[in-house]
Amino acid sequence: MARRGTFITLEGVDGAGKSTQVLMLVERLRAAGAEVVSLREPGGTPISEKIRSLILDRANAEMAPECELLLFEAARAQLVCEVIEPALERGATVVCDRFYDSTHAYQAGARGMDDALVTRANELGSCGVVPDITIVLDMEPECAFMRAEGRGEHDRMEAEGLAFQQRVCEDYRALAEREPARVRLVDAMGTADEVAVRIDAELVAAGTGAAYE
Numbered sequence: 001m002a003r004r005g006t007f008i009t010l011e012g013v014d015g016a017g018k019s020t021q022v023l024m025l026v027e028r029l030r031a032a033g034a035e036v037v038s039l040r041e042p043g044g045t046p047i048s049e050k051i052r053s054l055i056l057d058r059a060n061a062e063m064a065p066e067c068e069l070l071l072f073e074a075a076r077a078q079l080v081c082e083v084i085e086p087a088l089e090r091g092a093t094v095v096c097d098r099f100y101d102s103t104h105a106y107q108a109g110a111r112g113m114d115d116a117l118v119t120r121a122n123e124l125g126s127c128g129v130v131p132d133i134t135i136v137l138d139m140e141p142e143c144a145f146m147r148a149e150g151r152g153e154h155d156r157m158e159a160e161g162l163a164f165q166q167r168v169c170e171d172y173r174a175l176a177e178r179e180p181a182r183v184r185l186v187d188a189m190g191t192a193d194e195v196a197v198r199i200d201a202e203l204v205a206a207g208t209g210a211a212y213e
């Protein structure tokens with residue numbers, strides 16, 4: 001099946017400024033004339049949004065790691081089938097705030113689930129769809145944690161604390177070393193505009209600058 005669109009994912013620890021950068025990137029791509037589908041994980045379809053509420057609800061403190069993993073994958077599979085694959089097929093640029101690298105960083109890296117098991121689960125949940133480029137917003141976990149703390153209300157994942165976020169951060173850095181062609185670490189310190197320029201430079205260097213044409 002010929003895939004004509006470009007699939008861009010953004011990753012990072014909680015508080016690294018991902019949501020702001022996703023908004024700004026989507027604006028730039030749209031201004032350049034691309035059809036852009038902007039999504040966030042978990043979520044993006046009615047079924048996936050229901051699963052999101054289950055996952056993030058702090059009342060579900062007893063949730064088993066296996067249940068959590070499978071819920072993330074279930075939400076993702078529905079998003080891929082219902083939205084991402086059709087969008088890529090018609091040539092759109094898809095920008096997704098988190099994708100399967102989050103599952104590796106959080107459920108394997110931070111939660112400690114088996115690496116191979118999580119990788120296999122990711123293959124199932126993503127229905128074989130691989131991002132063309134993944135931008136990891138990299139920041140010292142202490143700084144990101146302070147920022148996320150400042151936002152007040154914490155969901156079930158954010159409530160895990162600093163040590164958890166440190167493991168997430170380490171897993172992302174290891175990922176960028178393992179898959180340098182797809183995964184680019186971008187320094188997330190500085191103003192939003194400065195970070196946006198760094199992201200653009202990576203997109204162009206990776207050849208995904210075509211998304212701007």
Ligand code: TYD
Pocket residue numbers: 013014015018019040041042056072097098099100102103104106107155157158
């Ligand atoms: P969200 O409010 O979207 O966080 P953020 O704005 O930081 O992206 O909540 C998603 C949370 O779920 C976040 O803490 C990361 C976590 N997560 C996983 O643990 N595994 C996953 O596969 C995904 C997609 C997210």
